[in-house]
Amino acid sequence: MWLGVYEHVATMRIGSTPSREVTDLVLLRAQRGEAAACRILVRRHQRRVVGQLRAMLAPVGRGGIVEDLAQETFLRAFRALPRFRGDGRASLGTWLVTIATRVALNELRRRPPRTECLDTVTESVGGAEAAIVERHASAQAIERAVADLSPAYRGAFLLRELHGLDYGEIAEVLQIDVGTVKSRLSRARAKLRHALAEVHHG
Amino acid sequence: MDDPLGAADPSDGALTSEERAALAAWAEHDASDGFADAVLQAWSVEQSDDDQAPLEPEEQAGRRTSGRMSMRSVIGLGAAVAAAAAVMLMVRVAPPGTGQAVAGTPGCEHAESSLRSSDLLPSPTPSESASLEERGSALGDDAVAVLARHCSPCHDGEDVDARARALDVFDVQQRSWWPGMSSAQLTETRQRIERLGSAREDERRSVAAFVDAQLSLRAHAG
Numbered sequence: 001m002w003l004g005v006y007e008h009v010a011t012m013r014i015g016s017t018p019s020r021e022v023t024d025l026v027l028l029r030a031q032r033g034e035a036a037a038c039r040i041l042v043r044r045h046q047r048r049v050v051g052q053l054r055a056m057l058a059p060v061g062r063g064g065i066v067e068d069l070a071q072e073t074f075l076r077a078f079r080a081l082p083r084f085r086g087d088g089r090a091s092l093g094t095w096l097v098t099i100a101t102r103v104a105l106n107e108l109r110r111r112p113p114r115t116e117c118l119d120t121v122t123e124s125v126g127g128a129e130a131a132i133v134e135r136h137a138s139a140q141a142i143e144r145a146v147a148d149l150s151p152a153y154r155g156a157f158l159l160r161e162l163h164g165l166d167y168g169e170i171a172e173v174l175q176i177d178v179g180t181v182k183s184r185l186s187r188a189r190a191k192l193r194h195a196l197a198e199v200h201h202g
Numbered sequence: 203m204d205d206p207l208g209a210a211d212p213s214d215g216a217l218t219s220e221e222r223a224a225l226a227a228w229a230e231h232d233a234s235d236g237f238a239d240a241v242l243q244a245w246s247v248e249q250s251d252d253d254q255a256p257l258e259p260e261e262q263a264g265r266r267t268s269g270r271m272s273m274r275s276v277i278g279l280g281a282a283v284a285a286a287a288a289v290m291l292m293v294r295v296a297p298p299g300t301g302q303a304v305a306g307t308p309g310c311e312h313a314e315s316s317l318r319s320s321d322l323l324p325s326p327t328p329s330e331s332a333s334l335e336e337r338g339s340a341l342g343d344d345a346v347a348v349l350a351r352h353c354s355p356c357h358d359g360e361d362v363d364a365r366a367r368a369l370d371v372f373d374v375q376q377r378s379w380w381p382g383m384s385s386a387q388l389t390e391t392r393q394r395i396e397r398l399g400s401a402r403e404d405e406r407r408s409v410a411a412f413v414d415a416q417l418s419l420r421a422h423a424g
Contacts (some may be wrong), residue, residue, distance in 0.1 A: 011393055027301055035242055035245075035246070038241075038242060039238050039239070039241075039242050042237070042238040042241050042242070043238045043282065045234065046233045046237055046238065047230075047232045047233070049229070050231050050232060050233045050237075051229045051230060051231045051232075052229070053230045054229065054231045055228075063261045067234065067237060067240075068232075069239075070233060070237070071240060071241050071244055074245075075244060075248060076242070076355075078245055079365070110400055110402070138224050138228075139224075139227070139228045142224060142225055142228040144230065158229070160223065161222060161225055162229055163219055187214045188216055189215045189216070190215060192217070192221065192225070193215075193217070193221065196221060196224065
């Protein structure tokens with residue numbers, strides 16, 4: 001009963017900005033293994049995790065494995081959650097994104113991406129994903145630019161530009177030095193900028 | 203080698219707010235309805251299964267934890283059930299004294315339904331024992347590379363996601379990772395790698411050669 005009310009109240013707050021106290025309470029309860037709290041954490045962070053995985057596995061998320069890997073991300077997080085020592089919602093979100101990145105890199109190592117042109121991919125995906133690709137030319141350009149990056153470059157680029165990790169954090173996640181992070185970011189940004197410029201200037 | 207372009211001052215190449223907004227819009231994607239419930243269901247299944255799954259190649263773990271079973275998983279499960287039934291039938295019909303049934307091995311749920319491969323292999327002569335031991339150790343290095351690739355993170359003691367019960371069976375970080383494994387567990391390891399869709403043929407052969415060598419050595423040692 002208590003948990004039901006608690007979950008309802010906490011879930012109601014997800015759309016806005018939950019207070020630090022609620023966030024910490026949810027985390028503490030999830031660390032104790034309470035299902036309701038775990039569910040709240042998934043709902044709160046699933047968009048971020050799925051977005052990162054989809055971007056890492058571009059083009060267009062490589063045929064529907066994104067949610068399977070998102071699930072694997074959360075399961076890994078739950079296994080390690082009792083040992084997690086964060087300081088609030090932001091750091092938990094960052095932690096989940098770093099796990100998602102490692103899951104994606106493992107997947108790319110096991111099944112290297114095939115070289116496909118985007119048009120072929122667009123034809124082979126379902127309506128919802130194809131619609132995303134076709135909606136804007138700039139989205140296509142970004143998709144193509146990100147897909148052209150090697151997984152290691154993608155990881156650094158997305159962690160920085162989508163999730164705001166600093167260079168040290170990215171270096172730790174990818175187990176590379178900070179200088180390498182910077183050079184990868186520089187090249188990835190240049191590629192994205194070039195792709196967008198082609199769209200905007202014909 | 204990484205391109206050092208911009209390494210000295212990365213702010214030179216920072217994305218503009220418009221570029222960043224376009225990137226964020228492209229990456230915006232949410233899970234389908236019911237995703238959270240599927241995760242929780244998979245988590246619940248994993249917790250209830252934890253006591254029964256000491257060996258867990260990563261691909262298998264990923265499929266088992268998925269809330270929605272793929273057709274490949276269903277076929278694999280069916281094949282596994284059929285194989286287990288066949289093994290149980292063989293054990294039941296084996297004549298007394300052939301020693302093909304394995305006594306229960308603590309920590310491995312597959313022990314009772316596995317054949318002891320060493321019982322089916324000819325014992326080496328004493329003069330072959332030393333070379334088998336050396337060969338087994340060398341093969342172990344090859345095999346552990348395969349296991350590290352396919353059975354991490356559960357069996358990788360240096361990985362934050364390693365699982366205690368999996369590490370109890372073997373840890374790919376250990377130089378000698380196999381002496382604590384029962385023959386049934388070694389056999390099960392080989393079978394799991396054989397069934398693993400992502401394993402290459404040379405990887406399957408590598409693990410099979412190591413397991414066969416170990417079982418031969420154990421059979422000889424009695």
